[in-house]
Amino acid sequence: MKRYSIPPLAAALALALMAMLPSCGKTDGGSITDSAPDVTTAAATESVHNIDFSGYPVIIEKDLMKNDALLDTVNGLTEKLGGAKLYADKMFTGDAGAPAILIGNTVMSDLSDIAPKVRNKDFYIGVRGESIVIYATTPDSTARAVRYFSNTVMGDEKTTEVPSDLEYSSKGSYAMNEIKCCGKDLYGYRIVLPAYAGTAETNTASELRYYLAEKYGYTLEIVKGAASGDGEIVIGGASDSGKYDIKVTDGGIHISADGMLGYEAAWNYFRSTLLTAAKNGDAYSITSELSHSGSALEAASMPAAVEHTGEARVMFYNIYSQGSLNPGGLRTKMELEIIKQYTPDVLGFQEFHPVSRTNGFLSGLTSLGYAEVKVTIDTSKNKKNNNYTPLFYRADLLEVEKSGYLLYDGLNDSYSKGLTWAVFKNKQTGYRFCAISTHYWWKSQSDADNASRISDSEQLLAVVREIYSDPALADVPLVAGGDLNCRFSSDPIKKLTSNGLISAWGLAARKNDSGGHHAYPTYNEQYGLFTEWGTPNDGYTARSIDHAFVKGNAKVTLFHTLTDRYALIASDHCPLIIDISR
Numbered sequence: 358m359k360r361y362s363i364p365p366l367a368a369a370l371a372l373a374l375m376a377m378l379p380s381c382g383k384t385d386g387g388s389i390t391d392s393a394p395d396v397t398t399a400a401a402t403e404s405v406h407n408i409d410f411s412g413y414p415v416i417i418e419k420d421l422m423k424n425d426a427l428l429d430t431v432n433g434l435t436e437k438l439g440g441a442k443l444y445a446d447k448m449f450t451g452d453a454g455a456p457a458i459l460i461g462n463t464v465m466s467d468l469s470d471i472a473p474k475v476r477n478k479d480f481y482i483g484v485r486g487e488s489i490v491i492y493a494t495t496p497d498s499t500a501r502a503v504r505y506f507s508n509t510v511m512g513d514e515k516t517t518e519v520p521s522d523l524e525y526s527s528k529g530s531y532a533m534n535e536i537k538c539c540g541k542d543l544y545g546y547r548i549v550l551p552a553y554a555g556t557a558e559t560n561t562a563s564e565l566r567y568y569l570a571e572k573y574g575y576t577l578e579i580v581k582g583a584a585s586g587d588g589e590i591v592i593g594g595a596s597d598s599g600k601y602d603i604k605v606t607d608g609g610i611h612i613s614a615d616g617m618l619g620y621e622a623a624w625n626y627f628r629s630t631l632l633t634a635a636k637n638g639d640a641y642s643i644t645s646e647l648s649h650s651g652s653a654l655e656a657a658s659m660p661a662a663v664e665h666t667g668e669a670r671v672m673f674y675n676i677y678s679q680g681s682l683n684p685g686g687l688r689t690k691m692e693l694e695i696i697k698q699y700t701p702d703v704l705g706f707q708e709f710h711p712v713s714r715t716n717g718f719l720s721g722l723t724s725l726g727y728a729e730v731k732v733t734i735d736t737s738k739n740k741k742n743n744n745y746t747p748l749f750y751r752a753d754l755l756e757v758e759k760s761g762y763l764l765y766d767g768l769n770d771s772y773s774k775g776l777t778w779a780v781f782k783n784k785q786t787g788y789r790f791c792a793i794s795t796h797y798w799w800k801s802q803s804d805a806d807n808a809s810r811i812s813d814s815e816q817l818l819a820v821v822r823e824i825y826s827d828p829a830l831a832d833v834p835l836v837a838g839g840d841l842n843c844r845f846s847s848d849p850i851k852k853l854t855s856n857g858l859i860s861a862w863g864l865a866a867r868k869n870d871s872g873g874h875h876a877y878p879t880y881n882e883q884y885g886l887f888t889e890w891g892t893p894n895d896g897y898t899a900r901s902i903d904h905a906f907v908k909g910n911a912k913v914t915l916f917h918t919l920t921d922r923y924a925l926i927a928s929d930h931c932p933l934i935i936d937i938s939r
Contacts (some may be wrong), residue, residue, distance in 0.1 A: 475492065537642050538609060546577055547577055549580055550581045551581070554592075557620040563884055564886060594620060601653060618698055621653075629769055658869070670702045671702065671934075672705070674704065688927045695932065696902055699934060705747075707794065708773065726751055727749040729775060744775075746775055765797075772876065795837060796839070819835070858908055867915050872894040873918045893925075912938045914937065
């Protein structure tokens, strides 16, 4: 490997030339190239000497080793160094004071003078003592820093000597250059959650942290516990029913709200209205005059759907197998928040995977006051002995008079396609109704797939006829629904509507026109939240594969395909809310 030496005069000239170079490491969007970021180099003095790092170990912050893309970049550097040893900082057993190439905020690094100035699109490379420090606040920026060190500092000639005063800093561009709260820089703040913080509070904190990191460049720390009120954004606390409050004081910002919609409305207001009012160019000044109170209904996809409009509310919900894409049970928790917010009397689920009975979802439903309708499963047919289409009901309000379960014959994956039915009676009003939760065969690749769904419709109709064969149930309103995996104009739906079942959407006095089904969300592991999600196309009859039908003495007062943001994240199916009356 080639080494070079820099005489003091030559070093000074080289540094002067570098200072004259134009910056070409940034784009308007704030991304940074690997070849030519902004460079700042300390002035050369006669005490400058060369450091040979050819035999240095490479020590990386342990948490950064979880990022495969970054680790590949670091491994490329170690190969270029001729097979340098790579260690995680907390696993390094050698002399902690010996010279090394330190990547990230390692336990060997003293970055107290540098770290507060480095935002998430920036990076820093410098010599500290006899060690070389490569530092950034995110895995992506750290990878850029490592590539810059490898490609530019070492170069094609694999140089392994640098001046002892060499420092490089690369600066990104940000939508928010400065944010102050009552005159204090926000980058020194932390986000505080109460010890009891639930899903809505925790998700709001993560959203705020992610937003500020992307726009402002600083990733604020999230802590749980008692708030001091100074230099803090506190999320949590009591708020009036159906309201949210944002209070700005000399000490910081306090956001409190009522439930999922309250925190969604508070976050929407903070991100758009409050910050817009605080903006002055690329600087922001948040003052006490920007304190605000508002209604949780601001975040509802249909405000009228928050309160019940009939004598019974049924929600049909394909919860998208909670064994998949459910980091930390976040989707499970969001689905429980949706149910808590809209309080259906009866829940008809699809894809109620066995894991949903052990991952906190079942216990969460129980804590909300729901009980599962008991049915008998023929294990000679259903080998998994799991009901994937269960019904749950509010045990304080309803009682179950009759119930049943059917596993569909024909094409059936994991014994998951079938139906559950029950007749309920309201303990307070005496109102009786029947609900059926169902899930049809899912593939659409051949005539056999369509034929299987037609067969599913025929089997559902047979159950409906059996229910109404009981004279005591002759005038009981019935609502059947779920994920039928076919459009409204398809043969399986025509089979239902030509045999006495009526579209609840068609009858509804109030409804929206949404396709319901949408793309899966994208999870951002670094920030612990879903940062992208699909949006369903408009057009219920043209797009939806989730449906509901009624029969008997049923008046449909509301049909709502729930498109609140939590619903778009928690599953690829939006839940259906059906309100019925006599």
